[in-house]
Amino acid sequence: MASSELPEWMETDLRQIREAGLFRSRRIFQPLAGGRCLLDGQTLVNLSSNDYLDLAQDPRLVSAASVALSELGVGARASALVSGRTIWHARLEEQLAKFEGAEAALLFPSGYAANLGVISAVAQEADTIFCDRLNHASLIDGCRLSGARFRVFRHDQLEKLKRELAKHTDAGRKFIVTDSVFSMDGLSAPLRDLCDLAEEFGASLIVDEAHGTGVYGGNGRGLAEELGVEDRVTIRIGTLSKAVGCLGGFVSGSEALINWLWNRVRTQIYSTALPPSICAAACAALEIIQTESVRRARLHELSRYLRLGLKERSRLTVPASTGPIIPVILSDPALTMQVARDLQSDGFLVGAIRPPTVPQGTSRLRISLTCAHQREDLERFLKALDGSLARNGESR
Numbered sequence: 001m002a003s004s005e006l007p008e009w010m011e012t013d014l015r016q017i018r019e020a021g022l023f024r025s026r027r028i029f030q031p032l033a034g035g036r037c038l039l040d041g042q043t044l045v046n047l048s049s050n051d052y053l054d055l056a057q058d059p060r061l062v063s064a065a066s067v068a069l070s071e072l073g074v075g076a077r078a079s080a081l082v083s084g085r086t087i088w089h090a091r092l093e094e095q096l097a098k099f100e101g102a103e104a105a106l107l108f109p110s111g112y113a114a115n116l117g118v119i120s121a122v123a124q125e126a127d128t129i130f131c132d133r134l135n136h137a138s139l140i141d142g143c144r145l146s147g148a149r150f151r152v153f154r155h156d157q158l159e160k161l162k163r164e165l166a167k168h169t170d171a172g173r174k175f176i177v178t179d180s181v182f183s184m185d186g187l188s189a190p191l192r193d194l195c196d197l198a199e200e201f202g203a204s205l206i207v208d209e210a211h212g213t214g215v216y217g218g219n220g221r222g223l224a225e226e227l228g229v230e231d232r233v234t235i236r237i238g239t240l241s242k243a244v245g246c247l248g249g250f251v252s253g254s255e256a257l258i259n260w261l262w263n264r265v266r267t268q269i270y271s272t273a274l275p276p277s278i279c280a281a282a283c284a285a286l287e288i289i290q291t292e293s294v295r296r297a298r299l300h301e302l303s304r305y306l307r308l309g310l311k312e313r314s315r316l317t318v319p320a321s322t323g324p325i326i327p328v329i330l331s332d333p334a335l336t337m338q339v340a341r342d343l344q345s346d347g348f349l350v351g352a353i354r355p356p357t358v359p360q361g362t363s364r365l366r367i368s369l370t371c372a373h374q375r376e377d378l379e380r381f382l383k384a385l386d387g388s389l390a391r392n393g394e395s396r
C-alpha cells in the first residue's frame with residue numbers, strides 16, 4: 001500500500017499554493033448541447049470550451065467513432081510504427097494532408113506531444129530559438145527540452161527581434177516559434193512579418209495553429225491560410241482537440257519533412273498511437289469543416305457581436321483581437337474571481353485567468369465562443385456582467 005504520508009516538501013508546496021490563492025480544484029462537467037454544460041446540478045452556458053465548431057458531440061462524429069470502435073476495439077495496442085497504425089490512422093493522415101494542401105501529414109497523441117516532440121527534434125544545443133512571450137506552455141517546454149539557446153520576443157516589438165536575429169551569425173540554426181492565435185488573448189501573430197524575418201535571416205518558422213485550425217482561413221486551415229503564407233511556414237503544427245472536436249496533434253508538410261519526423265520525433269515514436277475511433281471521428285470532422293463553412297461564419301458573427309457589446313462598455317479593457325477567444329481584462333485577481341463566481345450563479349461558465357498564467361496586473365475573464373451559442377445567450381451574458389461589475393464596484 002502506498003504511504004499516506006506526503007513528503008514534507010510537497011506538504012509545504014501545497015500549503016504555499018493554497019496560501020497564494022492558486023490552488024486548482026477539480027470539478028465534474030457534463031457537456032450538453034447548445035454550448036452548455038451541467039456543473040453541480042446547474043445548467044450553464046459554457047463560455048470556456050474550445051469546441052469552436054460544436055463538433056465534439058456531432059452525431060456524425062459519434063457514429064464514425066462507433067463504427068471504428070466496434071470494428072477495431074478501443075486502444076491502438078502499440079505505437080504507430082510498431083503495430084498501432086490502422087487504416088483509420090492512414091485515412092486521417094491522408095485527409096489531413098489534403099485538407100492542409102500538403103503532401104503528407106503525421107499524427108501525434110496530442111497537440112502538446114506534437115509541439116514538444118517536433119521542437120526538441122529539430123533544434124539542438126548549438127541552435128537558437130526565438131520564442132514569442134505569449135507562446136503556449138507546450139512550445140516553451142519543447143524549446144527547453146531541445147537544449148537550444150532560448151530568446152523570448154514580443155510580436156508587438158519586431159524591430160527588437162530583427163536586431164536579435166541579426167546578432168546571431170554563428171554556425172547554429174535559427175528557429176522562430178509562435179502560436180498563430182495566442183490562447184489567452186485571442187491575438188493573431190504577425191505571420192507575414194515573421195515570414196519576412198525568417199527568410200531575411202535564414203531562420204525556420206514553426207507555427208502552432210491550435211486555435212487557428214477550423215476557425216480562420218477560407219477553407220478553415222488556419223491563420224496561415226487567412227494571411228496567405230502557408231507555403232512560407234517551415235513547419236505547421238495543429239491539434240485535433242479544439243475546433244476539430246477530437247484529440248491528437250498533427251504536422252502537415254512535404255513528404256520529405258514527414259519522413260524525417262517519422263524517424264526523429266520521440267513523442268511520436270515512443271507513444272501509443274491514437275485510438276482508431278478518434279481517427280475515424282476526426283475524418284468526419286474534417287469533412288464537415290470543409291463542407292459547412294457556415295459554422296465558421298456563425299462563430300465569427302457571434303464573436304463580433306460580443307466584442308461590440310463589450311466595447312460599448314467603455315470602462316472594460318478588451319484586447320484588439322478577432323475570433324472566438326475574447327478576454328476582458330479586469331486587472332485585479334480578486335475582482336476577476338468574484339465576477340466569474342457571480343457569472344456562474346447567473347448561469348455562465350467563464351475562465352478566470354490569473355498570474356502566473358498571464359502577466360501580473362492582467363487578470364482576466366477569458367470568454368470563448370462556439371457556433372452553438374445564441375445571440376440571446378450573449379445578450380444575457382452582457383447583462384449579467386453589468387450586474388456583477390456594478391455590485392462589485394459599489395462595494396469597493
Ligand SMILES: *Cc1c(COP(=O)(O)O)cnc(C)c1O
Nearest residue numbers: 110111112136179183210239241
Ligand atoms: C491547447 C493547445 C495546445 C495543446 O493541444 P492538445 O491537443 O490539447 O494537447 C498546444 N498549443 C496551443 C496554443 C494550445 O492552445
